[in-house]
Amino acid sequence: MITIDRVTRTFDGAVRALDDVSIHVRRGEVFGVVGQSGAGKSTLLRTVNALERPDSGTVTVDGVEVTALQGRRLLEARHRIGMVFQHFNLVSNRTAVENIEFALEAVGRPRSAKRDEALEMLDLVGLAHRADAYPGELSGGQRQRVGIARALASKPDVLLSDEATSALDPDTTRQILALIRRLSRDLGLTVLLITHEMDVVKQVCDSAALLEQGRVVEQGPLLDLVRTKGSRLAHDLFPLGEAPELPGYGVLDLTFAGGEAERPTIAMLARDLGIDVSILGATIETIAGEQAGRTRLAIPGEPGVVERAARFLGEQGVGVEVVSRP
Numbered sequence: 001m002i003t004i005d006r007v008t009r010t011f012d013g014a015v016r017a018l019d020d021v022s023i024h025v026r027r028g029e030v031f032g033v034v035g036q037s038g039a040g041k042s043t044l045l046r047t048v049n050a051l052e053r054p055d056s057g058t059v060t061v062d063g064v065e066v067t068a069l070q071g072r073r074l075l076e077a078r079h080r081i082g083m084v085f086q087h088f089n090l091v092s093n094r095t096a097v098e099n100i101e102f103a104l105e106a107v108g109r110p111r112s113a114k115r116d117e118a119l120e121m122l123d124l125v126g127l128a129h130r131a132d133a134y135p136g137e138l139s140g141g142q143r144q145r146v147g148i149a150r151a152l153a154s155k156p157d158v159l160l161s162d163e164a165t166s167a168l169d170p171d172t173t174r175q176i177l178a179l180i181r182r183l184s185r186d187l188g189l190t191v192l193l194i195t196h197e198m199d200v201v202k203q204v205c206d207s208a209a210l211l212e213q214g215r216v217v218e219q220g221p222l223l224d225l226v227r228t229k230g231s232r233l234a235h236d237l238f239p240l241g242e243a244p245e246l247p248g249y250g251v252l253d254l255t256f257a258g259g260e261a262e263r264p265t266i267a268m269l270a271r272d273l274g275i276d277v278s279i280l281g282a283t284i285e286t287i288a289g290e291q292a293g294r295t296r297l298a299i300p301g302e303p304g305v306v307e308r309a310a311r312f313l314g315e316q317g318v319g320v321e322v323v324s325r326p
């Protein structure tokens with residue numbers, strides 16, 4: 001649905017905000033781009049709706065190369081792409097419903113249809129009852145609901161989200177992410193979101209890319225990344241912290257995803273190999289609709305025992321990393 005192909009963008013001839021970036025977002029998925037401040041996330045998002053022109057490379061949205069468009073055709077393409085902002089960007093002296101009417105006006109909807117359509121959009125985000133409230137009378141979460149309704153007013157195929165939940169508390173963040181997830185599913189909307197929070201990725205994304213100094217370090221479906229040995233995203237999604245030094249023990253980090261998470265693998269290890277395994281840490285959650293997580297084990301004994309345990313676990317389909325040997 002969105003293909004970013006070898007995009008480079010340099011500022012002032014020196015800062016390479018995007019460096020040969022290629023990302024493919026499939027139709028209907030929620031795709032997260034993560035990275036630290038200055039990694040190039042906003043620049044990337046802005047190239048998708050052609051607010052930013054790459055020095056080289058192309059961006060194609062639903063078969064249309066937006067990087068090649070000008071004038072009227074560019075405006076039309078932008079209407080197929082909704083945008084949600086961190087600070088909502090609502091017009092403060094217009095009510096919730098008027099903010100959406102404003103967006104409908106911009107896409108040329110007739111005056112007679114505007115109010116009904118705007119109310120319909122507010123209903124979609126669960127805010128029809130606050131249609132006549134001004135932004136200053138709404139909570140942060142409610143303002144973002146209006147922001148989302150406004151972004152969807154032109155019935156776009158794609159929603160771009162620029163840190164949409166960064167200004168919200170954790171509970172409200174969860175509600176807004178659940179709303180984005182539901183809208184993506186119900187409307188077949190493709191969502192490209194940028195965030196610096198791994199929790200956002202965990203809660204809402206099907207796929208993700210890690211951006212670092214303008215370059216894509218990794219990308220793919222979350223469950224594939226979780227299964228990829230040494231994946232930085234998987235480590236960040238399920239942090240286990242620094243491994244302790246335990247004399248006489250080897251330490252193994254296991255990664256589970258999908259069906260593997262439900263099998264009693266650690267019990268099997270203890271029973272079948274007769275090893276007194278200790279669990280040092282574990283984190284299991286539902287991501288992309290499946291159970292996934294990481295577990296850290298301490299294995300007592302000789303290095304050979306640790307190797308045997310690692311082999312056994314690998315044979316069960318679990319990702320295994322030997323963190324330390326006795």
Ligand SMILES: Nc1ncnc2c1ncn2[C@@H]1O[C@H](COP(=O)(O)OP(=O)(O)OP(=O)(O)O)[C@@H](O)[C@H]1O
Pocket residue numbers: 011012015016017035036037038039040041042043044196
């Ligand atoms: N208009 C601009 N002019 C000059 N430099 C820019 C411009 N826009 C971005 N940059 C630079 O490009 C790099 C990437 O910026 P960008 O805003 O895309 O990063 P980001 O990952 O979105 O960061 P943040 O999370 O802090 O918003 C930074 O070094 C930034 O200073």
